[in-house]
Amino acid sequence: MERGPLGLMTPVVRAAAIASGWALMAISFATVFEIVARKLGYSLKSIDELGGYVLAATSAIGFSWALVTRAHMRVTIVVNWLPRPARRLLDAVAMLSLAAMAVFCAARGYAEFSTNLMSGRPSNTPMQTPLWMPQAVWFAGLALFALCAALAAIHAAWLLFVDGARLERLYGPQTLEEEVSAEVSDLDSRLASKGERP
Amino acid sequence: MMTADAGTVAIGFLLMLALMAAGLHIATVMFAIGVIGAAMFLGMPAVNALGVVYFESMNDELLLALPLFILVGEILVRCGATDDMYKALSQWLNPLPGGLLHTNIASSAVFSAVSGSSVATAATIATVALPTFKRRQYDQRMVLGSIAAGGSLGNLIPPGIALIIYGVLTNTSVARLYAAATVPGIVLTAMFMIAIVAMALYRPSIAPREAAPPPLAQRIRDLSGLAAPLFIFAVIMGSIYAGWATPTEAAALAVVVSLPIAALYRKLSIAMLHEAFLATVKLTALSMLILAGAFALNFVLGLLGATRALSSYVGGLQLSGIALIYALFVFYVILGTFFETLPMMVGTLPLVFPLTTAAGIDPVWFGVFLVLMCEISLISPPVGMTLYVIQAVRGEGSIGDVFRGTVPFFVTMLLMTLLLIHWQDMALWLPRWVFGP
Numbered sequence: 001m002e003r004g005p006l007g008l009m010t011p012v013v014r015a016a017a018i019a020s021g022w023a024l025m026a027i028s029f030a031t032v033f034e035i036v037a038r039k040l041g042y043s044l045k046s047i048d049e050l051g052g053y054v055l056a057a058t059s060a061i062g063f064s065w066a067l068v069t070r071a072h073m074r075v076t077i078v079v080n081w082l083p084r085p086a087r088r089l090l091d092a093v094a095m096l097s098l099a100a101m102a103v104f105c106a107a108r109g110y111a112e113f114s115t116n117l118m119s120g121r122p123s124n125t126p127m128q129t130p131l132w133m134p135q136a137v138w139f140a141g142l143a144l145f146a147l148c149a150a151l152a153a154i155h156a157a158w159l160l161f162v163d164g165a166r167l168e169r170l171y172g173p174q175t176l177e178e179e180v181s182a183e184v185s186d187l188d189s190r191l192a193s194k195g196e197r198p
Numbered sequence: 199m200m201t202a203d204a205g206t207v208a209i210g211f212l213l214m215l216a217l218m219a220a221g222l223h224i225a226t227v228m229f230a231i232g233v234i235g236a237a238m239f240l241g242m243p244a245v246n247a248l249g250v251v252y253f254e255s256m257n258d259e260l261l262l263a264l265p266l267f268i269l270v271g272e273i274l275v276r277c278g279a280t281d282d283m284y285k286a287l288s289q290w291l292n293p294l295p296g297g298l299l300h301t302n303i304a305s306s307a308v309f310s311a312v313s314g315s316s317v318a319t320a321a322t323i324a325t326v327a328l329p330t331f332k333r334r335q336y337d338q339r340m341v342l343g344s345i346a347a348g349g350s351l352g353n354l355i356p357p358g359i360a361l362i363i364y365g366v367l368t369n370t371s372v373a374r375l376y377a378a379a380t381v382p383g384i385v386l387t388a389m390f391m392i393a394i395v396a397m398a399l400y401r402p403s404i405a406p407r408e409a410a411p412p413p414l415a416q417r418i419r420d421l422s423g424l425a426a427p428l429f430i431f432a433v434i435m436g437s438i439y440a441g442w443a444t445p446t447e448a449a450a451l452a453v454v455v456s457l458p459i460a461a462l463y464r465k466l467s468i469a470m471l472h473e474a475f476l477a478t479v480k481l482t483a484l485s486m487l488i489l490a491g492a493f494a495l496n497f498v499l500g501l502l503g504a505t506r507a508l509s510s511y512v513g514g515l516q517l518s519g520i521a522l523i524y525a526l527f528v529f530y531v532i533l534g535t536f537f538e539t540l541p542m543m544v545g546t547l548p549l550v551f552p553l554t555t556a557a558g559i560d561p562v563w564f565g566v567f568l569v570l571m572c573e574i575s576l577i578s579p580p581v582g583m584t585l586y587v588i589q590a591v592r593g594e595g596s597i598g599d600v601f602r603g604t605v606p607f608f609v610t611m612l613l614m615t616l617l618l619i620h621w622q623d624m625a626l627w628l629p630r631w632v633f634g635p
Contacts, residue, residue, distance in 0.1 A: 014476070017475065017476055017479040017480070018472050018475050018476065020475070020479050021269075021471070021472065021474070021475020021476070021478060021479055022475070024265055024266065024269060024453070024475070024478070025269075025453065025471075025475075027262070027450065028266060028269075028449075028450040028451075028453040028454050029450075029454060031446070031447050031450035031451070032447075032450055032451055032454045034447070035437070035442060035443055035447055035450075035451065038442075039442065048259040048444075048446070049259070051259045051262040051446065051450075052257040052258055052259045052262065053257060054262065055256060055257065055258060055259075055261055055262040055264075055265065055486075056253065056256040056257040058265060058479060058482060058483075059256050059482060059483055059486035059487070059490075060256065061479070061483075062479040062480065062482055062483025062484075062486070063483050063486075063487055065476070065479050065480055065483060066480050066483040066484045066487070069480055071480050071481075071483075071484050072223050072224075072225065072484050072487060073223065073224045073225070073484055073488065073538065073540070073541060074221050074222065074223050074224065075218045075219055075221060075224070075536065075537065075541070076221055077536055078219040078220070078221070079219075079220065079221035087221075090220055090221045090222075091221070093220075093222065094221055094222045094223055094226070097222055097223070097226045097230065098222075098223050098225075098226050100226075101225070101226045101229050101230065104233070105249075105252060108246070108248060108249025108252060109249060109252065109253070111246070111249055112249045112250060112253055134257070135253065138253060138256070138257075173221060
């Protein structure tokens, strides 16, 4: 299946997404440890703060994973009624505006990160984490998202002029069939080992 | 600094709906409206402050419950626990008029108690249920409708993720929201089953009589099929209401507990976990991107004084609380035919919530009401992912069958909404009893 420039990014993004999954698992175990420790009258205190950082990092990294799997949400019911050229134009506009947002966020994220790196500003919590530490991971996620979105937007804009059909296939909203078959093939793989569905 | 009046806010809201309809990404639109509003009325310092808002909103310990509950559901779905559950419930429910249709509702209710996602619930139950119905003479539409309706219970029965998102966006206690949604969740399940009984009595042809159930001893033994989901549910709710854990900590506990359960079903493996991680991260990220857009929008609307302008405007209309609720009821049912749950809720809350507060509507009650509206949107055609997923699992016939099958359940949900509006204590007595007024 053709993937365009995002196809090149997929292995990196997928690995990062799996790593964030492990981070979620780790924070779960740490939290359970904290619940038990608290019952025994002693607390690590700062697990919830770490949890917030894990969420920020997981989300920022996940943005790219949702992008390469075309999962970011769009309303398609109105667009589907439009004539094909208008629809393709809107697909390109959607990718360009997504990229603009991603780049803006990464830039703001960098400003946050670099300011806090210079000043060494700590978090407003007992742990006093230097904020640049979690923000480094967060910013890396946003930068990856900005890179992927910019690549996709440039490719989509170029395709608008040279290959509209390909633009639709790569950057149009998932058709209903694609969306459903993604959901169901996922289910097939869940149940495959039991031989319930062919 | 300028402030916005109600007219400007209305224009902004309509612009937002128009851009969403044009097929731009939901998150981009909310973010862009926030940035444009900030740049037009407040200047660059406010635009630059959005970076801080972004980090603050994504770095939220309470919202961590979102990926954790999603992860629990993804792990359990991959265990195959649903088959045992379906069998156990069917043996008890088959004697009712409507037979196996009840099991679709009940097993969805039980499964949704541990899975945050309605679409995943419907897909999983459909995969187990549809082959079972193949050999039986049931009315196809009723079969499909009952699976769709059951899937929609997912958000109402705790611990749903919609209530967490509502709680974070409106600063409402998630533990209170869970308590408030419990009774309506049970009542709606019961109403679905009553609807099935009524239809089966009125038109017996929709459901054949099932064979006599196996002996009591075996039925009791097979109840072990319910053990996994009920155990996780008990761990989550128990740890929250015993005061040991916050909702987020309870979600972490559930993740840890789901691992030995997966091991018992002999499904625990690195490959399985990685699949679950990828699905979890995807769903988390797409929700968080929209949420971050909503936070940016909220922040700007707050600075603009837009919510105050709107509240005082609506206050000037002298609408009673009930009139406002009915207006929102109609608004959400219409919006729900075009929108998926998340954008519908997140896109409207920044404007709607201040209105309801100004009108004296209880925020906990409104959370339950809004989630019920979201459930209605899930099964109202033509946009309703659940319906298409069920049709895809079925793999034959027409999507029209699914649409028609949901009609009786759609009507039941409208009745349920009326009940919830006029008997608000249905939602509010349990949180009041548990936590005090």
